[in-house]
Amino acid sequence: MSWLHQLFWRQRPPGGIEQANPPPRVLGAWGLTAMGIGATIGAGIFVTAGQVARDDAGPAVILSFVVSGFACAMAGLCYAEFAALAPTGGSAYSYAYATMGELLAWIIGWDLVLEYAFAGSIVAVEWASNLSALLAAMGMQLPHLGIPVQWPGQPWTVEPFNYLAVLIMVVITVVLVRGVEESARMNSLMVGVKVCVVMFVILAGVWFITPSNWVGVPPPNNPGGSGFMPFGWTGVMAGAAIVFFSYIGFDAVSTHAEETHNPGKNLPIGILASLVICTILYMGVAIVLTGMVPWPEMAAQAPVVNAFVMQGGWLAKVAGIVIGIGALAGMTSVLLVTFSGQARIFRSMARDGLLPEGLFAAEHPQFRSPHRSLILTGTVAAAIAAFVPAEELLNMVAIGTLLAFALVCAAVMILRNTDPEHNRPFRCPFVYVIAPLGIVANVAMMFSLNHDAWIRLGVWLVIGMVVYFTYGRRHSVVRRLREAATDANTRSA
Numbered sequence: 001m002s003w004l005h006q007l008f009w010r011q012r013p014p015g016g017i018e019q020a021n022p023p024p025r026v027l028g029a030w031g032l033t034a035m036g037i038g039a040t041i042g043a044g045i046f047v048t049a050g051q052v053a054r055d056d057a058g059p060a061v062i063l064s065f066v067v068s069g070f071a072c073a074m075a076g077l078c079y080a081e082f083a084a085l086a087p088t089g090g091s092a093y094s095y096a097y098a099t100m101g102e103l104l105a106w107i108i109g110w111d112l113v114l115e116y117a118f119a120g121s122i123v124a125v126e127w128a129s130n131l132s133a134l135l136a137a138m139g140m141q142l143p144h145l146g147i148p149v150q151w152p153g154q155p156w157t158v159e160p161f162n163y164l165a166v167l168i169m170v171v172i173t174v175v176l177v178r179g180v181e182e183s184a185r186m187n188s189l190m191v192g193v194k195v196c197v198v199m200f201v202i203l204a205g206v207w208f209i210t211p212s213n214w215v216g217v218p219p220p221n222n223p224g225g226s227g228f229m230p231f232g233w234t235g236v237m238a239g240a241a242i243v244f245f246s247y248i249g250f251d252a253v254s255t256h257a258e259e260t261h262n263p264g265k266n267l268p269i270g271i272l273a274s275l276v277i278c279t280i281l282y283m284g285v286a287i288v289l290t291g292m293v294p295w296p297e298m299a300a301q302a303p304v305v306n307a308f309v310m311q312g313g314w315l316a317k318v319a320g321i322v323i324g325i326g327a328l329a330g331m332t333s334v335l336l337v338t339f340s341g342q343a344r345i346f347r348s349m350a351r352d353g354l355l356p357e358g359l360f361a362a363e364h365p366q367f368r369s370p371h372r373s374l375i376l377t378g379t380v381a382a383a384i385a386a387f388v389p390a391e392e393l394l395n396m397v398a399i400g401t402l403l404a405f406a407l408v409c410a411a412v413m414i415l416r417n418t419d420p421e422h423n424r425p426f427r428c429p430f431v432y433v434i435a436p437l438g439i440v441a442n443v444a445m446m447f448s449l450n451h452d453a454w455i456r457l458g459v460w461l462v463i464g465m466v467v468y469f470t471y472g473r474r475h476s477v478v479r480r481l482r483e484a485a486t487d488a489n490t491r492s493a
Contacts, residue, residue, distance in 0.1 A: 027260045029269040034191045036253045036274025038333030040246060041194055045201075045285045045330070048243050050303025051391065057239035058230040059214045059290040062283065064239030069279040071240075071445065072247040074438030075405040076275045077428040078412040079251050080268035084426040085415075091251055092404045092411075093345055097352070099411040099418065102479075106472055108407055109349050110464035114400025114457075115248055116342035117381050120335055121165075122245075122393050124385040126301065127331040128164035133302035134324030137309055137317060165385035172335045173378030176343070177364060177371045190333035197326020198281050201304060204319050205288035208311050217294045230295075234448070241445035245398050246282070247275070248338065251405075264425030301390075302327070339381070343373040353480070354472035395453035396460075402442045403457070409438035 027035070053061040082095040093109035132142055144160065219230045229236060253270045260266050285304070292307045299306035305327060308320035347370045350360035364371040384393075412428060413435045428434055473479070 029266040032253050032260060032266055032270025033273045034188045035337050036270055037278055038191045038337050040274060040278040041198060041281060041330055045282065045304060048246055049286060049289055050298045052239040052242050053290055053295045054298040056231060056242065057235040058295045060229040060236050061239050061290060062286045063236045064243050065282045065286050067236065067240035068244040068247060071438060071441035072275060074434050074441060075409055076271055077434050078409045078438060080271045080426050081412055081424060081428040083267040083271060084264040085422060085424050091345055092408045094348055095408055095411050099414045102476060106354055106468045107461065107464065108404055109345060111400045111404050112345050114397050114460065115404060116338045117377050118393050119245060119248060119397045120338040121381045121384040122390045122397060123331050123334045124165040124169050125162060125390040127168050127328060128162050129301040130305060130324055130327045131164055133305045134321060137320050137324065162386050166382045169378050169382035169385060172339055173374055176340050176374050177369050178367050190329045194326055194330035194333060197323055198285060201323055202284040202288055205292055209288065209291035213291050213294050217296065237445060237448040241398050241402065241448045242394055244401060244445060245394060248401055268426040339377055342377050343370045346373045353475040353477040395449050396456045399446055399449050399453045399457050402446045406439045406442035409435040
């Protein structure tokens with residue numbers, strides 16, 4: 001068997017490598033649903049909605065959420081089957097390892113860093129923006145900090161230092177190190193606050209809607225154009241690819257399979273319930289937001305808070321403050337789930353030998369959390385959030401997420417053919433229709449992103465290949481087990 005064939009088809013069992021001391025199972029259907037809602041609501045409404053409406057789709061950002069929701073539903077059904085069949089903490093990485101081999105599994109696992117850690121950096125930046133907007137609405141201004149920098153051949157400049165984003169990352173890391181049960185309690189509280197505030201946005205925002213904002217606002221660079229879709233379907237699809245970032249919550253649920261009671265039943269419930277609830281709420285907020293503010297005037301940062309503040313009057317100001325508090329709660333829960341999920345994917349990869357186990361799989365002696373992985377991930381994400389604007393990362397995160405979802409849709413069909421007799425507590429209905437639709441929808445949105453996103457994805461994957469061939473391939477647990485079995489067979493012969 002050639003080394004290349006081994007890379008693509010060296011697989012592990014769907015259940016993963018057996019653990020001597022598995023983590024405690026403390027999560028049920030409600031905890032998983034709350035976790036999915038916690039990761040999902042916040043990223044789309046409080047981060048991307050304003051930018052997409054202003055720059056890509058206009059009022060048709062509503063349709064962008066519909067397109068993304070459809071693609072997400074297709075992938076969600078595939079995730080649900082895999083999560084019930086192989087309840088391990090590696091999410092799409094684990095599913096690919098069981099179906100498409102080690103190399104593609106590594107690519108997906110490396111790609112998931114974009115979906116989780118980089119997405120967390122975006123949310124931390126927007127958390128800081130929303131806190132600043134909230135305090136400004138209350139008549140308080142926070143100081144801006146900067147660091148002197150001299151780039152090669154350039155004069156000295158002062159680069160903004162986002163100390164608020166660093167602060168929230170420190171808090172999130174400390175909470176997560178204390179363990180999944182502690183973070184789940186905090187997340188459930190944040191989700192309750194967030195859902196109440198989202199409902200408030202919809203109900204209060206209805207009173208400020210101007211219907212002409214949906215159809216009568218011309219694009220600034222095209223005074224003759226107007227209508228609900230000022231940029232056509234091209235803009236809708238480009239917007240859909242970006243707001244897809246807001247749907248990462250449901251697959252974060254699957255990373256906690258090892259800490260879930262009865263995962264074959266509760267994981268599909270958590271994935272699908274959080275997806276349905278979040279899509280409905282996204283639609284409501286998108287309709288209200290684009291009706292309140294002409295889309296060219298939409299704030300790219302803290303769009304919901306600023307939409308209410310722009311209405312004027314004390315009632316709108318109070319509403320903006322209430323929503324700002326909810327936005328902070330919402331993004332706090334997003335950070336909890338995304339960084340918790342990233343650490344568990346790293347832990348799964350380390351157990352397979354593809355990353356250093358002492359760093360990424362080590363557990364805290366008291367809290368049983370992957371504390372070293374959490375601290376490393378939190379530190380890197382905080383450094384990115386401190387200096388990099390959110391808009392610079394959005395396309396990169398979106399393309400990484402879309403690639404992972406498309407590959408999961410392919411993987412579920414592959415496993416139906418290669419292991420049709422495996423017990424499946426949940427089966428994706430009409431899998432040979434649903435999975436191809438998911439692949440097409442996700443790939444179509446990938447191609448609607450700009451060239452920079454593809455270049456950054458390519459560079460990121462090249463870095464990943466270097467790490468794999470210099471470390472992962474040589475330390476692969478599955479490879480060592482296969483070689484040991486081959487040696488044993490040779491000696492017995």
